[in-house]
Structure formats: C-alpha cells, structure tokens
Amino acid sequence: xxxxxxxxVALLILCGFAPGFxxxxxxxxxxxxxxxxxxxxxxxxxxxxxxxxQTGIRTEASYQSSATLATQIINGAPFxxxxxxxxxFPQRVIDAGRAEExxxxxxxxGTLVLWTRNDSGVATLSLEALRGSTIRSIAVANAQxxxxxxxxxxxxxxxxLLAVVRSKLVVAENIAQAAQYADSGNAQVGFxxxxxxxxxxxKADGHFIRVAAEDYPPLLQGAVVIRRSAGADLASRFLAFLxxxxxxxxxxxxxxAPVDQAASRP
Numbered sequence: 001x002x003x004x005x006x007x008x009v010a011l012l013i014l015c016g017f018a019p020g021f022x023x024x025x026x027x028x029x030x031x032x033x034x035x036x037x038x039x040x041x042x043x044x045x046x047x048x049x050x051x052x053x054q055t056g057i058r059t060e061a062s063y064q065s066s067a068t069l070a071t072q073i074i075n076g077a078p079f080x081x082x083x084x085x086x087x088x089f090p091q092r093v094i095d096a097g098r099a100e101e102x103x104x105x106x107x108x109x110g111t112l113v114l115w116t117r118n119d120s121g122v123a124t125l126s127l128e129a130l131r132g133s134t135i136r137s138i139a140v141a142n143a144q145x146x147x148x149x150x151x152x153x154x155x156x157x158x159x160x161l162l163a164v165v166r167s168k169l170v171v172a173e174n175i176a177q178a179a180q181y182a183d184s185g186n187a188q189v190g191f192x193x194x195x196x197x198x199x200x201x202x203k204a205d206g207h208f209i210r211v212a213a214e215d216y217p218p219l220l221q222g223a224v225v226i227r228r229s230a231g232a233d234l235a236s237r238f239l240a241f242l243x244x245x246x247x248x249x250x251x252x253x254x255x256x257a258p259v260d261q262a263a264s265r266p
Contacts, residue, residue, distance in 0.1 A: 032080055038085070066089040078229070080232060109219060114209050125208070137168055151191075
C-alpha cells in the first residue's frame with residue numbers, strides 16, 4: 001500500500017506540479033524526418049549529427065531522386081522537410097498544397113562534374129573525349145527523375161554530343177547511383193555531383209573535371225517544409241540551421257556552393 005501511495009504522489013508531481021518536464025520528454029522523443037535528394041547523401045549525415053548535438057533533436061533522412069521524393073510527399077508520405085536538388089520538384093509539392101511555403105527556399109547550389117577512375121584507360125578527360133571510341137560507357141542520372149541528370153543532358157546538348165553518345169549512356173535512377181556505376185566500373189566515366197566527387201573514396205579512386213556552369217541550367221537546390229506535418233516546427237528550425245554561415249561554409253567545402261554565389265558563378 002505504501003508503494004502505491006508513493007507512486008501516486010510521484011505521478012501528481014510530474015503531471016500537476018511539473019508539466020514542463022513532461023513537455024521536455026515529448027520534445028526529446030521527437031524525430032525530424034527529411035526527404036533528401038541523392039546528391040546530399042555524402043555530406044548531410046555530418047550536418048544532421050551536428051544539428052542533433054546542438055539541439056538534441058533526432059533526425060532521419062531518406063535519400064532518393066528528387067522526383068521520387070516529391071511524388072511520395074504529394075501522395076502523403078510522412079516527411080517533415082523536403083531538401084531537393086532543384087527548385088522545380090519542391091514547387092510541385094507547393095502546387096499540390098503540401099508545403100508551408102509559397103515558393104521553394106533555396107539553400108545551396110550544386111555543381112556537375114565528369115568523373116573517371118584512375119584505371120579507366122581515359123587519358124584525357126573532357127566532354128570532347130566522349131566522342132571517341134576509347135570511352136564506351138557513360139553513367140548519367142535519369143533526366144526525368146534527377147536534376148543532375150537534366151543538367152548532364154543539357155551539357156551534352158550544348159556540346160552537340162547527345163545524339164553522338166546516346167548509345168553509350170548507362171542511365172541510373174539518381175545521381176548517387178550514377179556515381180556508383182562509374183566507381184564500380186559499370187561505366188568508364190560518369191556525370192556526377194561535385195559532392196560525390198569530393199568524397200574520400202572517389203577522390204582516391206579517380207579524378208574529375210567540372211562541367212562549365214554555362215553549359216547547363218543552374219542547379220539551385222530548394223527546400224520546403226511539409227504542410228501540417230508533425231515536425232514542421234523542427235523542420236523550420238533545421239532549415240535555419242542549414243542556411244547558417246558555418247554550415248554553409250562546410251557545404252561549400254564539400255561541393256555545395258552558397259546560394260549567394262549563384263550570381264558570381266554563372
């Protein structure tokens with residue numbers, strides 16, 4: 001009987017006299033769910049870890065093509081934040097009435113590169129070299145699903161190469177998979193993101209050139225907070241963290257330029 005009375009007193013203290021404690025427990029149990037473009041996979045985990053250390057908020061990220069994630073969100077997938085590789089797919093989420101914002105929030109700018117393994121047999125890496133018989137396979141992300149795939153297609157069209165190399169293309173679902181194809185030898189070269197090219201593995205395995213920025217539309221990457229999601233407040237907090245100067249500096253070093261450099265980097 002004594003134990004039951006003690007338990008009752010403890011519950012009264014928690015529920016009646018210390019409501020803030022219960023609220024803090026609920027906050028600590030919350031998890032921010034992020035739908036993240038595949039080009040973020042090499043660098044976002046470290047950012048999420050820093051965010052959790054600073055705030056105590058747990059995070060979960062799902063990495064897929066921007067098109068796939070946009071479709072999932074429109075169909076009701078339980079995400080709180082969408083970090084896309086362009087502005088178009090977040091706009092689709094907005095148009096479907098699934099976002100808090102009236103327009104996408106740019107958070108970074110991506111860069112397209114042409115990458116090859118050191119042992120690929122490609123002596124000189126360039127867009128023009130894609131014409132030759134030495135290069136027989138080229139990894140590229142699906143232009144219908146992935147913004148980097150559209151960028152690669154635009155660069156090939158700009159160089160009048162698309163028709164020439166079409167039979168050589170090895171199409172991946174997203175930009176991360178395109179990098180895997182090139183690194184594994186399933187393709188001799190690959191159009192991949194700078195974020196992938198700067199990872200320790202790909203820096204050790206190969207080398208790359210940047211595709212001229214004027215050869216493809218800017219890869220401005222946009223975000224939206226999902227409307228009425230359970231973690232909408234957490235998503236807004238993380239988005240502010242992501243756009244902070246220290247995080248922006250880290251992203252720039254790993255392949256994502258700050259948005260304010262869009263004007264200075266054509």
